[in-house]
Amino acid sequence: MPEGPSIVLLKEEVDQFTGKQVIAVCGNSKIDQSRLLNKKVIAFNSWGKHFLICFKGFALRIHFLMFGSYRINEKKDSPIRLGLTFKKGEINFYACAIKYLEGDVSTHYDFSSDVMNDEWNPKNAKAKLKAIPETLICDALLEQDIFSGVGNIIKNEVLYRVRVHPESKVGKIPAPKIKKLLDETRIYSFQFLDWKRNYELKKHWLAHTKKTCLRCNNSLIKKYTGVKKRRSFICENCQQLY
DNA sequence: TATAATGTTTGAAC
DNA sequence: AGTTCAAACATTAT
Known part of the structure; x- marks a missing residue:
């Protein structure tokens, strides 16, 4: 839910x-x-x-x-x-x-960290990422104090869409890529909303639970990644490991 | 039927 | 004092 x-x-x-x-x-x-x-x-x-x-x-x-x-x-x-x-x-x-x-x-809350909120402020998220360069991006995206509302589905879909490997270290990801990732997190979350509203969320999954990469046709690797050990679906060909 | 899954907190162990 | 980890909670689809 x-x-x-x-x-x-x-x-x-x-x-x-x-x-x-x-x-x-x-x-x-x-x-x-x-x-x-x-x-x-x-x-x-x-x-x-x-x-x-x-x-x-x-x-x-x-x-x-x-x-x-x-x-x-x-x-x-x-x-x-x-x-x-x-x-x-x-x-x-x-x-x-x-x-x-x-x-x-x-x-009780800082609403600028909520990806669904009007007050969502990617600059704050960017600064928080800067403070945790050693953290893997798959863990960072699930950090509720940075990306409030992001769960494992959004994590997987966003990382696939921006072509970033889940096990990339935050500090090694180039700034323009971070920007893209922040933008896509917000964009995909609202697509998630629309699709969920119309009972067609799963239909639009590109990576989450998928077995093959629709871009290169390689097999997606299913792996429990990061400190949080949540499952990731990875195309090692299309997603860059930083 | 056993297993895994859109998650978080707690408290023990190190 | 920090971190790490398993356990706990609980439901449903495959």
Whole structure:
């Protein structure tokens, strides 16, 4: 479920509840559920993969991790982690991590690192990359403080598109290539959003889960790369190792 | 049916 | 004190 664009879609789906009052709360979440009762949702927000429900003076942070899910105005056949009922409709969350954030969400997040946010600032990301020259780019792209919202799919697709080997050291990648990579991260994330919206995301994968390179027809190598050991799909012919 | 997968936090071990 | 690592959590498609 995760990756930033999916959270943007969730925000769109729950927009119908903006300004509405929570009239019932349920679920197996250990948070203080009574705190939410009769509270009005001020706004839905997000930072990377964090989904934020803002109330007066605090917010609820929901992280879907690997397997989390949700249903709007319906239930699925598994235990509800947290369910919010409104006068007209409901939101149900499953298998996610939930916690309260006190005060305004802006005090908790730097939105300029969120690749889906209007405030996204590639210059900040560039500076953060400069500070970690020894880090492999496959790890750097998954760093949420640098590229909030980027997950393993976006990582693989971006690296394939800009022809950079996942195991390249950040400090060795030429500046123009870094620029391209920053640009493509933003571009692909929004393509991801469009494609996901139309249920055709997988159709557009060029590298992720693929077996052959569509550019040179070589076999793609599947390898668990970097400190994070997430799988990468690599064309050793087309992707430059720096 | 076993396995792997769009992820992160925690706490022990080094 | 830093890092490294396994474990934990949890669901679903292949």
